[in-house]
Amino acid sequence: MKHIDSHLHVRGESQYLDDVPPPTEMLHAAVFGSPVAHGNIESLNLEKARAVEGVVAVFSAKDVPGKNVFGPIIQDEELLASSKVNFIGQPVALVVAETPEIARKARGEIEIEVSPLPVVVDPRKAYQNGDFIKEPGTTSMGDVDAAWKDCDHVVEGSCEIGGQEHVYLETHRARALPKEDRCLQIFASTQSPAALQEAAHVLLGLAIHKIEVDVKRLGGGFGGKEDQATQWGVMAGMCALILQKPVELVLNRLEDIQMSGKRHPYSCDFKIGLDSEGKILAYDVSHYQNSGAFADLSTSVLERTVVHSTNGYYIPNVRVMAVPCRTNLPSNTAFRGFGGPQAMFVIESAINKAAEVMGMPAHEIQAKNLLTEGQSFFYGQKVKNCTMTETWNEACETFDFEGLRERVESFNKENFEHKKGFALMPICFGISFTTFHLNQGNSLVHVYQDGSVGVTTGGIEMGQGISTNMASIAARTFGISEERVKVESTNTTRIANMSPSAASATTDLNGNATILAVEQILDGLKEIAAVDLGIEDKGKIQIVDEVVCCDGAKTELTWKDLVMKSYLNRKRLSAHGHYATPGIHFDKATGQGNPFAYHVFGTCLTEVTVDCLRGIYTIDSAKIVHDIGRPINPTVDRGQVEGALAQGLGWMTLEDLQFNDEGRCLSHALSTYKAPDVYFMPDDLVVNFLENSDNKFGPLGTKAVGEPPLMYGIGVFFALRNAMRAFSPQSQLDFNSPLTPERVLMELHKDIQLIPQSREKGVLVES
Numbered sequence: 001m002k003h004i005d006s007h008l009h010v011r012g013e014s015q016y017l018d019d020v021p022p023p024t025e026m027l028h029a030a031v032f033g034s035p036v037a038h039g040n041i042e043s044l045n046l047e048k049a050r051a052v053e054g055v056v057a058v059f060s061a062k063d064v065p066g067k068n069v070f071g072p073i074i075q076d077e078e079l080l081a082s083s084k085v086n087f088i089g090q091p092v093a094l095v096v097a098e099t100p101e102i103a104r105k106a107r108g109e110i111e112i113e114v115s116p117l118p119v120v121v122d123p124r125k126a127y128q129n130g131d132f133i134k135e136p137g138t139t140s141m142g143d144v145d146a147a148w149k150d151c152d153h154v155v156e157g158s159c160e161i162g163g164q165e166h167v168y169l170e171t172h173r174a175r176a177l178p179k180e181d182r183c184l185q186i187f188a189s190t191q192s193p194a195a196l197q198e199a200a201h202v203l204l205g206l207a208i209h210k211i212e213v214d215v216k217r218l219g220g221g222f223g224g225k226e227d228q229a230t231q232w233g234v235m236a237g238m239c240a241l242i243l244q245k246p247v248e249l250v251l252n253r254l255e256d257i258q259m260s261g262k263r264h265p266y267s268c269d270f271k272i273g274l275d276s277e278g279k280i281l282a283y284d285v286s287h288y289q290n291s292g293a294f295a296d297l298s299t300s301v302l303e304r305t306v307v308h309s310t311n312g313y314y315i316p317n318v319r320v321m322a323v324p325c326r327t328n329l330p331s332n333t334a335f336r337g338f339g340g341p342q343a344m345f346v347i348e349s350a351i352n353k354a355a356e357v358m359g360m361p362a363h364e365i366q367a368k369n370l371l372t373e374g375q376s377f378f379y380g381q382k383v384k385n386c387t388m389t390e391t392w393n394e395a396c397e398t399f400d401f402e403g404l405r406e407r408v409e410s411f412n413k414e415n416f417e418h419k420k421g422f423a424l425m426p427i428c429f430g431i432s433f434t435t436f437h438l439n440q441g442n443s444l445v446h447v448y449q450d451g452s453v454g455v456t457t458g459g460i461e462m463g464q465g466i467s468t469n470m471a472s473i474a475a476r477t478f479g480i481s482e483e484r485v486k487v488e489s490t491n492t493t494r495i496a497n498m499s500p501s502a503a504s505a506t507t508d509l510n511g512n513a514t515i516l517a518v519e520q521i522l523d524g525l526k527e528i529a530a531v532d533l534g535i536e537d538k539g540k541i542q543i544v545d546e547v548v549c550c551d552g553a554k555t556e557l558t559w560k561d562l563v564m565k566s567y568l569n570r571k572r573l574s575a576h577g578h579y580a581t582p583g584i585h586f587d588k589a590t591g592q593g594n595p596f597a598y599h600v601f602g603t604c605l606t607e608v609t610v611d612c613l614r615g616i617y618t619i620d621s622a623k624i625v626h627d628i629g630r631p632i633n634p635t636v637d638r639g640q641v642e643g644a645l646a647q648g649l650g651w652m653t654l655e656d657l658q659f660n661d662e663g664r665c666l667s668h669a670l671s672t673y674k675a676p677d678v679y680f681m682p683d684d685l686v687v688n689f690l691e692n693s694d695n696k697f698g699p700l701g702t703k704a705v706g707e708p709p710l711m712y713g714i715g716v717f718f719a720l721r722n723a724m725r726a727f728s729p730q731s732q733l734d735f736n737s738p739l740t741p742e743r744v745l746m747e748l749h750k751d752i753q754l755i756p757q758s759r760e761k762g763v764l765v766e767s
C-alpha cells in the first residue's frame with residue numbers, strides 16, 4: 001500500500017491549514033514578544049498600535065478572560081506576560097488587524113519598558129544559582145562508589161550537547177471560529193488537540209465541550225507541536241471569542257524560531273569504570289538540562305534521559321543524577337527522541353573516551369556490554385524480547401564490518417589529508433509514555449451502507465503516516481481493501497481526552513483501539529453472515545478480500561452485500577474502541593518500575609571521510625539493521641527510519657543553535673541555521689529490517705518507529721572523531737556537539753590559532 005495521501009501530496013492538493021479557504025471577515029493576529037530575556041515590565045503602551053488604521057484590537061494579559069496560567073505538567077506560564085518576562089520573544093501582547101501585514105506593522109508601535117534582571121543562558125550557572133524547574137534527582141542500581149576499586153580503568157569526562165530547532169515546514173498556526181452559545185471551533189497545527197482544549201478551558205474560562213479542535217494534518221511536528229502549539233491556538237481562540245470574528249494566527253519563520261522551544265541542550269559529566277577486558281563495571285553520569293524559562297515538558301524529557309542513560313548496554317553499577325535547570329531561553333520542549341538522544345550521546349562518549357585511554361577499539365567495548373535477555377535495566381524493568389545482539393551481529397555480517405575496517409585502515413595509510421572513520425551505533429529505546437495515564441488510545445469506526453468505511457482516531461497525521469497505518473489496520477482487520485477506508489480529521493468531538501501524538505506510540509495506541517472497534521462491528525457482521533449462509537458457528541466465518549469465507553472457503557456473500565444486509569437487520573455498524581497499554585507502571589519518585597511496553601533495538605554502521613586540512617567531510621554510508629517487528633507498511637516505515645536518521649545526523653553535525661549571553665537567538669533563520677538536505681545524506685544508505693521479528697504489544701505485530709532511528713545519527717559523531725584521530729592521534733578532542741566542519745577544523749588544529757577570536761563566543765553575528 002502506498003502512503004494514503006501520496007496522490008494528493010504530489011499534486012499539491014493536500015489541504016494544510018493554509019490551504020483551506022478563509023471564512024469571510026477573518027482577522028489576523030500578530031504576537032508582540034518581549035525584547036529582553038529577563039526583567040520586570042514597568043510599562044506597556046498599546047495606544048499607538050491601536051491607532052493604526054486596520055487594527056481591530058490589541059490585547060494584553062488583563063484581557064485574558066479566564067485564569068492566565070497554563071503548562072502541561074507544572075502550570076507556571078502565562079498566555080500573555082503580566083508583570084515579568086523570562087525570555088526574548090515571550091508573548092506580551094496580541095494585535096488583531098484586517099491583514100497580517102497591518103498587524104505586524106502595528107506591533108512595531110507597541111512601547112514596552114522593562115527593568116532588566118540578570119540573564120542566565122547556561123544550565124550549570126542556573127544550577128549554581130539553585131534555579132531548577134524541579135529538585136535534582138538520582139536513580140541508581142548497585143553501588144557505584146564501591147565499584148571503582150574493582151575497575152582496571154576509570155575514565156572521566158564531560159559533554160556539551162547542542163540543542164536543535166525543529167524546522168517543520170509548516171510554522172505554528174491556528175484558525176479560530178466563534179460558534180453559537182460562546183463556543184469555539186479551532187483548527188490548529190497541533191500534535192495535542194486535547195492539550196489545546198484543556199488550556200483553552202482554563203485560560204478562556206469555557207467548559208471543555210465548548211471548544212472543538214480539528215486537525216487534518218500538520219506540515220511536520222517532530223515534538224515541536226506536542227505542547228507548544230497550545231498557546232497559539234488559545235490566542236486565536238481568545239481573539240475570536242472576544243471579537244466574535246474568525247481569527248487566524250500564523251507565526252512566520254523568524255517569529256517561530258525565536259518564540260518557540262527546541263531540543264534541550266545538555267551539559268553532562270561522566271565517569272566510567274571497566275575491567276581490563278573491556279567489561280563496563282560502573283557508570284556515573286550527571287545531566288544538567290538546559291530547560292529554558294518554563295517547565296513545559298522538561299521534567300518528562302529528563303525522565304526519559306535518565307532511563308536511557310545506559311542505552312543498549314548492561315552495566316551492573318549505575319548512578320544517574322539529573323536536574324532541569326531554568327534559563328532565560330524559550331522553554332525547551334519535546335523533540336524526536338525526547339531526551340533519549342542526549343543520554344545516548346553521553347554513554348557513547350564515555351565508551352569512546354575509555355577506548356582511547358585503554359587503546360582498545362570502541363566497538364569491542366560496545367560489543368562486550370550489549371544487553372541480553374533476562375538482564376535488568378537499572379530502573380527495574382526486565383530486558384525482554386531483546387534483539388540488541390541480533391541486530392549488532394547482523395549489521396556486522398551483512399555490511400562486512402571486518403572488510404570495512406581493513407579498507408579504512410589501508411585508506412588512512414595511503415592518504416595524508418583525507419582520513420576515513422567509522423562507528424557502530426546500537427540503539428535501545430523504550431516504547432510507552434513514562435507518564436502512565438497517557439498510554440491510552442481511542443478509535444471511532446463507521447461502516448456506511450455502501451461498504452465504505454470512515455475511521456477517526458486520536459492520532460495526528462504529521463507526515464509520519466499515521467493515517468496510512470490506521471487505514472491499513474482497519475482494512476486488514478475487516479478483510480477489505482484499503483481503498484474503502486477513509487481516515488477522517490482528528491477531532492475532539494469524535495475522540496475525547498486524546499493523548500498527544502507522541503512517544504512514537506500513536507500507531508500502537510490508536511491502532512490497537514481501531515482493532516477493538518473493528519472487532520465489535522465484525523462480530524455483528526458475522527452474526528448476519530451466519531444466518532444468511534445457514535452456518536451455525538459464526539466463529540467459522542472470516543472476511544477475506546471482501547468475500548465472506550466459511551472455514552477458509554469462499555461463499556457467494558460479498559462485503560458490500562453483507563454490510564447492506566446488516567444495516568437492514570439493524571446491526572451496529574459503528575463502534576468506538578478504547579485501548580490501554582497493559583502491564584506498565586512507573587514510580588516517578590523512585591525512578592523504578594516497568595515503564596515500557598517493550599523496547600526497540602537496532603544497529604547502524606556509519607562511514608565518513610574527513611578532509612583534515614579543511615574540516616569538511618562527507619558521510620559515505622549509513623547502514624542499518626532495525627527491528628521493526630512486523631512492518632505494517634514497509635515503505636512508510638523506511639521513510640521514518642531515513643527521516644529520523646537525517647534529523648539525527650543534522651543534530652550531530654550541521655545544526656548549530658546559537659544564543660548570545662543576552663539570551664538572543666542568533667541562528668534564528670534558515671540562512672544562519674543549517675539543516676541537512678538531501679545532498680548531505682549518505683549516498684550509500686541501507687535500511688534492513690530484522691527478519692522474523694514480532695511484537696505482541698503492537699497492532700498486527702509492528703513496533704514503534706517514529707523516534708528510535710534518530711539515534712543512529714549519533715554514530716556519525718564518533719565516526720568523524722575516529723577519522724580525526726587517524727589524522728592527529730595526539731589531539732585531545734572534546735565531546736561537544738554539533739561537530740560542524742568549522743569545529744572539526746578547529747579541533748584538529750587546536751595548537752595553531754587559525755581564528756583570532758575566542759573559540760567559545762560569537763562566531764555568528766546578529767543579522
Ligand code: MTE
Nearest residue numbers: 220221222336463464502503504505506706
Ligand atoms: N515524521 C514526520 N514526517 N513528521 C513528524 O513530525 N514526528 C516524529 C516521528 N516522525 C514526525 C515524524 C515524532 S517526534 C514522533 S513522537 C512520532 O513521529 C509520532 O508519530 P508516531 O507515534 O505515529 O510514530
Ligand code: QUE
Nearest residue numbers: 072073300304338432433434435502503
Ligand atoms: C515520552 C514522551 C512523553 C512523555 C513521556 C515519555 C510525551 C509527553 C509527556 C507528558 C507528560 C505529562 C503530561 C503531558 C505530557 O510525557 O511526549 O501532558 O502532563 O507529552 O516517556 O514522548
Ligand code: MOS
Nearest residue numbers: 223335336502503
Ligand atoms: Mo515526539 S518528540 O514524542 O512528538
